[in-house]
Amino acid sequence: MNTLGLTMILKMGCICTRESININGTKYIVKERLGExxxxxxxxxxxxxxxxRYALKRITCHSIEDQKIAMQEINYCKKLRHPGIIELVESTFKGSADIVVQATSEAFLILPYYKRGTLHDYLTLKSFNKNYMDEKDVFRIFLDICQAVKFLHDFTPDSISHRDLKTANVCLTDQLDPILMxxxxxxxxxxxxxxAQDAQKLQDIAAERSSMTYRAxxxxxxxxYCVIDQRTDIWSLGCILYAMLYFKSPYDIVYERGDSVNLAVISGTINFPQETPFREEFHDLIRLILEVNPSNRPFIDEVIEKTENLRNKIGNIV
Structure with missing residues (x-):
């Protein structure tokens, strides 16, 4: 699982020597480390x-397989062009990965730099004083995230799943517009x-690349013997919506208590705070999205429709 994300708030220390990097003829100076x-x-x-200024993502490759995975990320960045999905400015490889001779290579991805950081950072700051998000902002940001996910799920010729949707993988622009990364x-x-072999392989990939507290x-x-489809992302969206209300995924809370996330997820356990500024209809929407049985879980179009209906209903009440 790649737990990195482009976290702009948590600084991992200053780089004292100003390293310069040449990428496809363009020179960049490293200012500081943002995360690792x-x-x-x-x-x-x-x-x-x-x-x-930009964000530079470096991926260290210890094998040909690592290089293939890094190249896959680059290729997805290039072909998934949408206002709500992060843009790849440029990329390159340096070195050659060959585990036999203990050589490594690095993939370099130049990406936009978002000063506000991620949705995770934004919610962390708000949580200090229990400064809940405004309902209008919840609807706007969540629906924009859903539209980016819809673009992935409707992609042709083959639908694409993100497989690691979480608040730390959503950047925020200066205008608080969400950008999937x-x-x-x-x-x-x-x-x-x-x-069983196919099942174990996918399970191992999910354990490595999909964050546990947002994983379907x-x-x-x-x-x-089964079919896994794009509704793995729908589950993650439910966790994101919960976090937008209460600052963390419902299963972050389980993890922090030291309880089994695995058991909580497969049992569909969702606990909502007794004291809340949000209407019960929000909880009903989250319950709809966090359906344990993937066959009964909605697709992205229904999630968007239900969210828009709730927004319109609340707007009329107000």
């Missing part, structure tokens, strides 16, 4: 000519599982 994960890091860089987990949405129940225990 197991095999990748994100740095704030500046174009030496234009002085414009971290496309390294993207995959064909519909997967036919034929046997069918990815915790993949059945030997």
């Amino acid at each position: 994960g197991g095999f990748s890091c994100v740095e704030l860089v500046e174009n030496t000519n234009t002085k414009k 971290d496309l390294g987990s993207c995959a064909p949405a519909r997967v036919q599982i034929c046997g 129940p069918e990815l915790f225990h993949v059945e030997s």
Whole structure:
């Protein structure tokens, strides 16, 4: 699982020596480290000519397979062009990965830099004083996220799932417009599982690339003969909507208590605060989206329709 995300608030320390990097003929100066994960890091860089700042994602590749995974992320960034999905400014590889001779390569992705950081950062700041989001902002941001997800799910010729939707993978512009990022987990949405070996392989990939507290129940225990589809993302959207109301995924709370996230997810346990500024209809919408049985879980069009209906209903009441 790639837990990195482009977190702009949590600084991982200053880089004292100003490293310069040349990417496809453009020179960038590294300003500071923004975050890091197991095999990748994100740095704030500046174009030496234009002085414009970007986020540089470096992915360390220890094998040919690692290179293929990094190239897959680059390819998804290039072909998924939508206002609500992060833009790839440019990219390149340096070095050559060959595990036999202990060599490594690096993939470099130049991405837009969002000063506000992520939705996760935004909610963390609000949670300090229980400064709940305004209902109008909840509807607007959530529906914009849904439209970006719809673009993935409606993509032709084959539907695409993000597979790691979470608040830390949603950047916010200065106007609080959401931008989906971290496309390294993207995959064909519909997967036919034929046997225990297929099931274990997908389960292992999900454990590595899909954040546990936003992961759909069918990815915790993949059945030997089944079809997995884009509704894995719908579950994650339900966790995001819950977090927009109460600052964290319902299963972040389970994890922090030290209880089993696995059991809570597959049982469909959702606990809502007793004291809340939000209407019960919000909870009903979250329950609809967080349907344990993927066959009964709505597709993205129904999620958008139900959310718009609730927005219109509340607007008329007000």
